[in-house]
Amino acid sequence: MDPPPNPNPNPTDAEPQAEAGARLAALSLRGGRDLPPDFEIHEHHLDDDDDDDEGYLTAASRGGSSTCAWKGLRDDDRDGDDVSPPSPSSSGYAGERGSSLDDDPDPEPAQDWPRDKKHLDEDDASSSWRKRKKHFFILSNSGKPIYSRYGDEHKLAGFSATLQAIISFVENSGDHIKFVRSGKHQIVFLVKGPIYLVCISCTEESYEGLRGQLELMYGQLLLILTKSVNRCFEKNPKFDMAPLLGGTDAVFLSLIHAFSWNPATFLHAYTCLPLAQSTRQAASAVLQDIADSGVLFALLMCEHKVISLVGAQKATLHPDDILLLANFILSSESFRTSESFSPICLPRYNPMAFLYAYVHFFDEHTYVTLLTTRSDAFYDLKDSRTRIQNVLLKSNVLTEVQRSLHESALHVEDLPIDPSSQSASQPQSSRDMSSQSLSSEMAIGGPAGLWHFIYKSVYLDQYVSSEFPSSISNRKQQKRLYKAYQKFYASMHDKATGPHKTQFRRDEDYVLFCWITQDFELYAAFNPLADKSQAIKMCNRVCQWVRDLENEIFVYGGSALSWQYHHCWEGE
Amino acid sequence: MAATAGGNKIRNAKLVLLGDVGAGKSSLVLRFVKGQFIEFQESTIGAAFFSQTLAVNDETVKFEIWDTAGQERYHSLAPMYYRGAAAAIVVYDITNAASFTRAKKWVQELQAQGNPNTIMALAGNKADLVEARQVPAEEAKAYAQENGLFFMETSAKTAINVNDVFYEIAKKLLQGQQVQNPQGGMVLNQRPPERMVSSSSCCA
DSSP states (O other), X not given: OOOOOOSOSOTTSOOOHHHHHHTOEEEETTOGGGSOHHHHSOOOOOSGGGGGGGSXXXXXXXXXXXXXXXXXXXXXXXXXXXXXXXXXXXXXXXXXXXXXXXXXXXXXXXXXXXXXXXXXXXXXXXXXXXXXXXXXXXXXXXSOEEEESXXXXXXXXXXXXXXXXXXXXXXXXXXXXXXXXXXXXXXXEEEETTEEEEEEEOXXXXXXXXXXXXXXXXXXXXXXXXXXXXXXXXXXXXXXXXXXXXXXXXXXXXXXXXXXXXXXXXXXXXXXXXXXXXXXXXXXHHHHHHHHTTOSEEEEEETTEEEEEEESTTXXXXXXXXXXXXXXXXXXXXXXXXXXXXXXXXXXXXXXXXXXXXXXXXXXXXXXXXXESOTTOHHHHHXXXXXXXHHHHHTTHHHHHHHHHHHOOOOGGGOOOOHHHHHSOOOHHHHHHHHHHHHHHGGGSSGGGEXXXXXXXXXXXXXXXXXXXXXXXXXXXXXXXXXXXXXXXXXXXXXXXOOOSEEEEEOSSOEEEEEEOSSEEEEEEEOTTXXXXXXXXXXXXXXXXXXXXXXXXXXXXXXXXOOSOOOSOOOO | OGGGSTTOBEEEEEEEEEEOTTSSHHHHHHHHXXXXXXXXXXXXXXXXXXXXXXXXXXXXXXXXXXXXXXXXXXXXXXXXXXXXXXXXXXXXXXXXXXXXXXXXXXXXXHHHHSOTTXXXXXXXXXXXXXXXXXXXXXXXXXXXXXXXXXXXXXOTTTOTTHHHHHHHHHHHHHHHHHHHHHHSOOOSOOOOGGGOOOTTSOBO
16 A cells, blocks of 8 residues: 555646646556556547537537527537536426417427437438437347437438347357447447447447446336336337337437436436425425325425435335436426326336326426326325425425525535644645645635535435536536546446545546545545645545535435445346 | 306316327317417326316316327326226327327227217317318218217317317216216216215315
8 A cells, every 4th residue: 555656746836737637647545556447548638529429519510401400509508518507407498488388480499409409310321420429229139229319210220230230249159248449439238138228439438437328228218118118029029119219319318418417327326405404304204294105205306406205114216216217207398287197117126117106396496206006096196295285385395495406505615614624733834835725726616726526425325516616617617527527436436446445636627536435435626736635635624514514415314215336237 | 267156066077188199189288278389299208187177157167187198108008097087089180190090099999998978079180280181171070970079170279179179078078967967876077986086076
């Protein structure tokens, strides 16, 4: 356990960014040699291409006939350099509500985004299609296309057959294909019985990261259809599954979009809306009442954040199921129009069976989901919802939720000064340095150059992340940081070389620091010139801060929750 | 609206909309319930529930409307929604012959599986798109007569005949009840047994 060399021993020296980048250091307290190859080479290309992985910029800059149907504006809204945090309401949904007027002769094309984003006119012969940076495909083991992120599935039959041929060629020799690398491209395969999932990407994401995304795509498919769809293939190997997913393009698109902004997609944890303990307790109490009266799970959520959730005895809800359920609900406009009752499957709970979901939006952001096994429970659940609504109104929960949505976020600038660190015996020079960086970095983040952090509580399966500071204000920068976190996560959890306890990495964009204990995982991003010992100190303070706030930022008493970490679907 | 009409009984009636994807079921309901129209109405997931009251002469009908999803994967769930329905509106798109074929299948299914007392309406939606018409009104009308449905061409977009369909159903419901009542105990809204609610349980 050699102490790692400090890559930048004198951080007060202003040095050119390029030089700092060249001095990239990827370190682990367990020894740098153990690191996966991913982290030993600096393959962080920081050009505009990064943002292009959605393919939107390519399309916009081409501006040809295929792109005139959709508005660049809408694209900006969804994935451009939008300062506002990503949410389903930024995916064209607001436009829809605005235009729901009588006899509007020129409706906003915003409503069309799922189809437009898909670029139905494209196929594998189109150069625009081939230039897209990240493709997702779902196909059957007979090679029939089921889903494609871009282009018309029907026109991609030949391409699907090729993918199927590659998979079965390897399988015929008694092996399984995991991925293929070709130049900048990586093709990742995931076989789930008769259903094949493939990602073709040149976004430099790790194999583990992409495979995790395919797992979630499969989970989303199961949420809509359950695993019993496999039986259709047993009866008829040439079964055409695509029609069964009719009308769900928006669900998959929204999930793919989440891969680049929602840390829950790789942390396998959910996040809560910060609320005063008493407010959350009021919500939890009424949900618990409902759960005791025969509801399997009751979830109160605000966008992707959990306000409260309870489950019936012994029923456990996996964070991935929460993610997929919220994605399904938030990406389907249908749920917002009225009360809905729909069969859905929670793949981690029981991939074979449908549950029935009663969904009701109290306001634009806040909604309750009641899950039951009874198909005739609608009127009971409707009554339960009325009871919940009454309590929420009486105890002001909905108002508090609105307030929290706009105010209660964690800002690194608010990280409290730890009094103990002031009195701690440390070299005078270091203290000076600390105060110096405190003053100079305040403008662009928290103390000691702290820009952002994600803290995951291992036992609670919950995470909390800070708001982005002004230095990471646009979507492109935020996406890049999440990708860096994602890579970091994969390397920390690498089964071959890890798991690691800490990792400190500096490149021209940030200093990234990760610290994993048996209780928590902390991922933090600092200004690229941040001092290492200061950074570590800040991380301690973040942990203390999170612990101080834990009653407001986490949901407790979740005996209903699975406290076990499952990495992927077993038994495939 | 009519809920305040002095001392009238409110009759609850479960109503279900069935039909092919994109026929305009949700649009018809949204037009009727909210007076809205959205050009690119998204696919319904599962089924959406609405309620709306309608005054007919001096009586009031409270519709409990199930707007079902037309997607194939939800077909097997349809009985859950049409079982015990007092009325069903089978919707097709006049510009799409396949949707008319699908509508006939729904009618067959209702005749075979549904409640014989269910009032059935056939709605040829998107009547504003005459130039793209694929299903002649006469053909649909003839089919409706043969099968004892009442038929209207509607447009959720221009609101033509939308309220009328629901009004007609309400009228028929009330007429039907007047005839049936003397014979004793035909409950209009047959919900699942464990939640049997008498149609006269809520007086205004």
